Structures are given as structure tokens and as C-alpha cells.
Amino acid sequence: MARNDASPPSDFIRVIVDEDLRTHRHQGRVATRFPPEPNGYPHIGHAKSICLNFGIAAQYGGTCNLRMDDTDPSGESMEYVESIIRDVKWLGFDWQDRLYYASDYYEKLYQYAMRLIRVGKAYVCDLSADEIREYRGTLTEPGRESPYRNRSSEENLALFERMRAGEFEDGARVLRAKIDMTSPNITMRDPVMYRIKKENHYRTGEKWCIYPMYDFAHCLSDSIEGITHSICTLEFENNRPLYDWFLKELNVEPRPQQIEFARLNLSFTVLSKRKLIELVEKGVVSGWDDPQMPTLSGMRRRGYSPEAIRNFCERIGVSKNDSLIDMALLENCVREDLNERAQRVLAVLRPLRVVIDNYPEGEVEEFDCPYHPKNPEMGSRKVPFSRVLYIEQEDFLENPPKKFFRLAMGREVRLRYGYFIRCVGVVKNANRGEVSEVHCTYDPETRSGFAPDGRKVDATIHWVSAAHSVPAEVRLYDRLFRIADSLGEGPDFMEYLNKKSLETLGSCRVEPSLSHAAPGDRFQFERLGYFCVDSADDKDKVLIFNRTVTLRDAWARIAEKGDDR
RNA sequence: UGGGGCGUCGUCAAGCGGUAAGACACAGGAAUUUGGAUCCUGCAUUCGGAGGUUCGAAUCCUCCCGCCCCAGCCA
Numbered sequence: 001m002a003r004n005d006a007s008p009p010s011d012f013i014r015v016i017v018d019e020d021l022r023t024h025r026h027q028g029r030v031a032t033r034f035p036p037e038p039n040g041y042p043h044i045g046h047a048k049s050i051c052l053n054f055g056i057a058a059q060y061g062g063t064c065n066l067r068m069d070d071t072d073p074s075g076e077s078m079e080y081v082e083s084i085i086r087d088v089k090w091l092g093f094d095w096q097d098r099l100y101y102a103s104d105y106y107e108k109l110y111q112y113a114m115r116l117i118r119v120g121k122a123y124v125c126d127l128s129a130d131e132i133r134e135y136r137g138t139l140t141e142p143g144r145e146s147p148y149r150n151r152s153s154e155e156n157l158a159l160f161e162r163m164r165a166g167e168f169e170d171g172a173r174v175l176r177a178k179i180d181m182t183s184p185n186i187t188m189r190d191p192v193m194y195r196i197k198k199e200n201h202y203r204t205g206e207k208w209c210i211y212p213m214y215d216f217a218h219c220l221s222d223s224i225e226g227i228t229h230s231i232c233t234l235e236f237e238n239n240r241p242l243y244d245w246f247l248k249e250l251n252v253e254p255r256p257q258q259i260e261f262a263r264l265n266l267s268f269t270v271l272s273k274r275k276l277i278e279l280v281e282k283g284v285v286s287g288w289d290d291p292q293m294p295t296l297s298g299m300r301r302r303g304y305s306p307e308a309i310r311n312f313c314e315r316i317g318v319s320k321n322d323s324l325i326d327m328a329l330l331e332n333c334v335r336e337d338l339n340e341r342a343q344r345v346l347a348v349l350r351p352l353r354v355v356i357d358n359y360p361e362g363e364v365e366e367f368d369c370p371y372h373p374k375n376p377e378m379g380s381r382k383v384p385f386s387r388v389l390y391i392e393q394e395d396f397l398e399n400p401p402k403k404f405f406r407l408a409m410g411r412e413v414r415l416r417y418g419y420f421i422r423c424v425g426v427v428k429n430a431n432r433g434e435v436s437e438v439h440c441t442y443d444p445e446t447r448s449g450f451a452p453d454g455r456k457v458d459a460t461i462h463w464v465s466a467a468h469s470v471p472a473e474v475r476l477y478d479r480l481f482r483i484a485d486s487l488g489e490g491p492d493f494m495e496y497l498n499k500k501s502l503e504t505l506g507s508c509r510v511e512p513s514l515s516h517a518a519p520g521d522r523f524q525f526e527r528l529g530y531f532c533v534d535s536a537d538d539k540d541k542v543l544i545f546n547r548t549v550t551l552r553d554a555w556a557r558i559a560e561k562g563d564d565r
Numbered sequence: 566u567g568g569g570g571c572g573u574c575g576u577c578a579a580g581c582g583g584u585a586a587g588a589c590a591c592a593g594g595a596a597u598u599u600g601g602a603u604c605c606u607g608c609a610u611u612c613g614g615a616g617g618u619u620c621g622a623a624u625c626c627u628c629c630c631g632c633c634c635c636a637g638c639c640a
Contacts, residue, residue, distance in 0.1 A: 010579085037640055072639060129638055138636055140567050174638055184568040186636050195638035214640050238569055238635050260570085262633095267576085273640090315588060317578050319571090322633050326576045329589045339602060374602075405600080414598060449598045460598050484576095527599045554600045 011318035013052070013259055017060060017229060026228035026254065030062030033227050034088065035069040035102075035218070038080035038202075041288040041295045042087045044309065044330070045264040045271040051313035052261070053231055054093040065225055066095040070103045071217045073201040081202075083288070087296040091306045102212075102221050103203045109212045110164065112220055112250055113175060113193060117156045121249050122193060123149055124159040125176045132174070135181070136189050142182035143189045149178060163196055166209045170196050177216070179245065187238050188245070191215055219243040222256040230256045233263040234320060264316065265324045268479035268498075269294045275493060284497065289536060291546045292480050292501050302477065303522050303532025303548030308337040324485050331549045338522060338530045338548065343371040343378060346416065346462045347510040347525040347545075349474055351390035353437045353466065356421060359387040364468070367448070369417045381513045384468040385418055390509050392527075395461045396438055398426065403558050405458035407438070414460040416526060420446040462526045469509035472543040474531065476503040510543065517543065527551065 020026055032053040036046060057064035066088060070076045085099070116122035125148045127135060137143030151159070160175055162168065175194035183189055193216040198209045219242075222230045230243075237260045247255050264271060270279075271294055279285050279293070288295050291302035299309065312333040316325050346369075366382040391407070400408040407413050412422040419442040427437035445452050449460075482498045510525075517523070519535035529550035537544055 035640095039640085069640070075639090132638075133636070136636055138567085142567090143636090171638065186568080189636085192638050197638080211638095213638075218640085232640095234570070235634055236640085240569090262571085315577080317588095319578070321571060321577085323577060326589065329577075332589060335601090344599075344601095373599080403600090416598065418598095457598085459600075462599075524599085524601085527601070529601095551599075551601050556600090558600080 009055075009314050009317070011261075012320070013229070013231060013261060013318055014056065014059070016259060017056060020228070021060065029226070029228050030057060030060040031065070031226055031228045032057050032062065032231060033065040033067050033100075033222065033225060035067045035221075036084050037069045037072070038077065038084060039072075039075040040080060040273045040277060041083045041293075041297055043271055043276065043293070043295045044266060044299065044312075045294075046087075047091060047296060047309050048264045048313050048316065048318075049231070049233075050088055050091055050093060051310055052318060054095075055314075056229070056231075062228070063098065064093070064095060065098040065100055065227070067100040067221065067225070068102065069214070069218065069221070070101055070201075070203065071212050071214060073197060073199040073211060077202050083297060087300075090296065090300060091309065098225075100221075100225060101203060102217050103201065105217070105221055105224055106204065106208055106212070108224060109217055109220055110210075112252075113160065113212070113216070114157065115250060116177065116193075116246075117160060117175075118153050119249070120153055121178050122175055123151055123156050123178055124163065124173050125149070125190075126173050129171060132192070136186065137181070139186070143186075145181050146176070146190065149190070160194075163194070163210050164208070166198065168196055170198055172196060175210075177242075177245070179242075185238060185241060187215070187242050191242060215239055215242045216246060219246050219256070219258075220250070220252070223247060223252045223254060226254055227256040228254070230258045232258060232260055234260045234322075235263075236260055260320070261318050262320050262322055265322070265485075266294060266330065267324055267327045267484035268481050269327070270481070270493060278494070282494075284494070291475070291477055291534075294480075300520075301532070301535055302546050303338075303530055304334055305337050305341075305522070308334040311337065327479065327484075334530065334549050335552070338524065340375075342522050342524040342530055344369075344373065344524045344526050345371075345511055345514060346383060346464055347472070347474075347508060347514070347523075347528065347531070348390045348392055348462065348464050348469070349476075349505050349508050349525075349528065350393040351507065351509050352393045352396055352435070354389045354391050354421075354463070355437060355439050356387050356389070356442045357424065357439050358441045361387055363387070364465075367417045383417065383511050383513070384465045385415075386465045386467055388466040389415075389463045390466055390469065391415075391438075391461055391463045395459075396423070396435065398435060401559075404555075406461055407440075407459075412457050414446070414449050414457045415463050416460050417449060418447075418463070419443060419449075420451060420457055462528075464509045464511050466509070468512050470512055470515045470543065472508045472510045472514070472545060474505045474508045474545045474547065475534070476505065476547050477501060478503075508545075510545075514543065522548070524551070 034050050034053045054064045125146045135144050174192045176190045179188045181189050194210045240258050243258050289297035289301050364386045368380050369383045370380045372378040396407040421440040421442045423440050425439040426435045429436040478501050480501050481496045483496050517533045519533050521533045530548040531545040534544040
């Protein structure tokens, strides 16, 4: 059946939830959680998970917790926690008072571990990391049991307490679950539950020197919070038996169920934390919030709206297929949103001086220009017009190809919201021969863009008054990578960086109304694209605009198709 | 060649035994004071492949092929 915008999205996870509700599993409750590890900034891939988890909770009248999955002190920090909180909020979701930290469960988890030891399901192992790997076997060969596997629970208890007390060095011992070294699922071959790390934790400080592993901590954290549907990505599918094992052996209630979906892949960018960190650390980008980054903070600074991102997350769907979403879909979502709400303004990125020969020197008039062509309620502003203007360099061509219908020698075009002008001459740069100035005449009868004699014009171009416009810097962003996919593993992916992903234009001129624009404000520069006032750099109060996305450009496509002169 | 998962249009994705939704992309056209937005139109006789069951299969069965994940004291 066709789905209209009003009907909520349906996917295999919601089908499961529907069924669980129908059969009254989980006492009819729906409780999800978004559990990031605070060791990086959230990106568009996290947005997919955030929208899924919070979306399902909202749809079924349940709850969604925000939980920092902070079980490994190395790499985690408050800066990341803050970025996560800021970004989830910005996306428009509310966890109310349910902000939790796995690190708050350390004591409970420790008690659970002791219980497992007491019932003979966990043991302290003295093997080194290398030895454990060796004993683990391979994909095709079973593993071997550790020589420490059969210690008495008294001995294990004592040893584990001493681990906690800090009596052993990092890596000297670990606590392992006693499951099955011959399991075809490697995850079940006596997985490590606790390791010793004498590191300062950003929240618990020096209190602990043993830290629980993900598999042990996650299922129990879910249970502690009463989570019903623990949604995670596909790579954890192998871990599900272990997730269930801990819950079963500890006999805890309630028992959350883990459901896996495919993580987001987006063309022309990377979404792995490791690669994003590398981009930041190697200075390829200016930081986590660089507008080129697929991070939520970068996209926000670039001008993406939360609505556009949420819509994108809904449109891509949820499944178990490995997929690569076309960046064009994301771009379509921003355009769709910004087309509705962005004010239209005039800005010239690469100025070309135009002198209107027959316009009186010193005279200035103002045109009343609507902020939106379809929404009059968005109001209008006055835009000054005078004898000397700037137009876009690419809107004038000395030798225009067949389908180019902007300004050229002898041609007449319309200045948006203004007069018709006809090109009557050019001034060329003495040494290089480039056109440095264009001379035109205007038709006073065409004042608001209409000719009383009914004559038409092929093009409408944007402009600003030279004397009244204000200078601005504009940053043109393009895709971060040159190729859509197969960015490769290892350090190779850097070789596919798009060297032209950022072009900074320093001598742009924008209409005077923009001098009051505030950081984060979004506009459509007519005929060019959507732009957002930068919110991080403040170069001595010079206006800086980041290009969010271009407008669709039919001319660019025609021009690309080749020479049609 | 162990185990787990996945294969429906260029990219996503519905479909759950009754004869292939939708979106993006793409291609035409209408209209247009943004070569924008809008509006029409076209775009899988076929569902990784081969057999089989059935009146009828993308949906069930069998075999095969391809891709992804797992051998961190990361998550």
C-alpha cells in the first residue's frame, strides 16, 4: 500500500514491537534507549539511531533513555558527553530526566559479576592478552580451555576482589565468562567480562581500576533501566547469544530483547568514528564541527535543519540490508525544507562591475522585494539600486554558447525585482584581456520587471548595488570525498579526499539587509543556493556564510553535456 | 573451507501464495520576474541464479552464486 506523509513509518522493528504489544510481551511496555559511547561527536549515522529509538518510543507511548555507554575510560570525555546532549536535543528529542550513565552502574555490575563467579559461571584468568588470543582458536578451529578455568569460586572471588583493589597491573588478569571454548560463535568462547585499566575515568576518577566490557555491561544496563527493545546495529548480531546468556545466567528480570538493523552508509563521506577522528586529528578539517563533517555539529554549522535530518532518517527506512544512501537524498531533504522557510536575498559571490550608463549619477532608489515568492506573510525588505552594480561573473559571457541566455553583448536581461538592462559595451583588463566591467543601459519603463510593451526577456539575474552592498566571505562546500564508496580500510581512505571540498570566496557582496544577519541564520541566495551564517569563526565581524547546498542547476547540466555552440 | 546475517529499478525501500507501492536519481514536457520551486509524463513482464511444489511464487521447498559481520583485555 502506498504510504502518505501522515502515516507513521513501518519497518521490521516496528512490526516486532506491534507483535510484542499484541502478545503482551514486556507487560505491554515499550522502552528504548540511545546508548552512545562518549568518545566522539555524534554524526548522521547516529541520527538514524536516535530517530529510530526516540521515534518508536514516541509512536507507542513509551520512553527512550539517553545513556552514555561509558565502560572504557580511554577516549571518553565530558566534551563528548556535552556534544551528544547538545545534538540529541537539537535534533528535537527529549529524554526528560532519563539521562543515564553505564558508569553509574559499576557497583551493580560488579555485584552481578560476583554472582556469576559464585555460581561457577565466571573465572579470573591469568593468561596474557596474546595467550588468550591463542587459546581462542580461529574461525575454523575450536579454542582451548584456559588453564585457570577451573579455579574454585572462593579463589575467583578473592582474586576478583583483589583486581578491584588494584593489586595487579594492567593486563595481568581478566574476569571471563565460563561458556564454551568450542562454540562456533567466537563471541561465546569465554569472553572477557572485566579488564584492569589503571586509568582516570572522566566520571568515576580513580575509584575503579577494573572496567566491564560492552557485552557484560550493555545487557545488564538495559535490564536495570527496564528497556524492552534494545536496538543496535548489525555487527552486534553475533553478540546476541551472549547478551541473552548473561541475562539468563543471572536470572534477571526484566529481559530486554536485542534487535539489530543496518547502520547508515552515506555516499561521498565516511561515518566510522575512527576515520572521523583521523580527519580531525590530522587537521584535514578544522574540527568536529567543520561544515564538511557529517557530524551533527558540522551539519548544523553548515546550515542543515533538524527537520531536514529527521525527514531524511525517516525516508531512508530501516532494514537489515547493507546499504549506501545517495548523498543526493540528504541534499534533497535540506532543499525541500529550506525552500519552504528560507528568506530569499541577493548576494553576488564573484562580482563583476556593471555601470548603467543612462542612470543618473548619485541617484538611489529602493525596490521592495518579497522575502519569499510563495509566502507573502514572510514580508519584504527594501533593496537599494544605483548606477553601479555588481552581478555574478558567470552571468555574463562574451561569446555565449547557444543555450546560454544570460547577459552578453547587445542582449537584454532582467535584474531581479528591477529594470531590464541591455549590454552596450565592455571594458577589458589591459594585460589579461578579461572583461573587468560591463556597460549597460536600462529601460526606465521596466521598473518592477515588466515591460509595458510586453516584450520578454530570456533571463533574470541577481545583483547588488556596489555602493550599498556589504562585503562578506562565503565558503563553498562540496563533497568531502571524490568517490562514492569503497573508501577502503586502513589509512588509504585519505587518498580519496576531494581537494576542492572547500573553496573560500573573500570578495563577495551581499545586499545591505544582511548586515543584521545573526550566526545560524539561513537564507537562500537567489539563483545560487542555501547559505547559513557561520557560527564559529568571527573574523573581526566580517560576515561569513557557509553554503549548505546549491540550488538545482539546470544550466550546469546543460553546460556539462558539452559544447553546444 | 566455522558461525551469524543479507540479496526486489542507478540508490534506498514496500511486498508475508493471487499476479511488482513509494521516494531519491535520471529523461522528456508545461508554466515561470530564481535555468529555483511547482505541475504533468516516462522509468523492474520482473524480484541473485537454477530446479521443484501450486490453478497461481518475489513470497513455500532444494541446490548453487554473491556480499557483509565475528579470531580487541573497543563499542
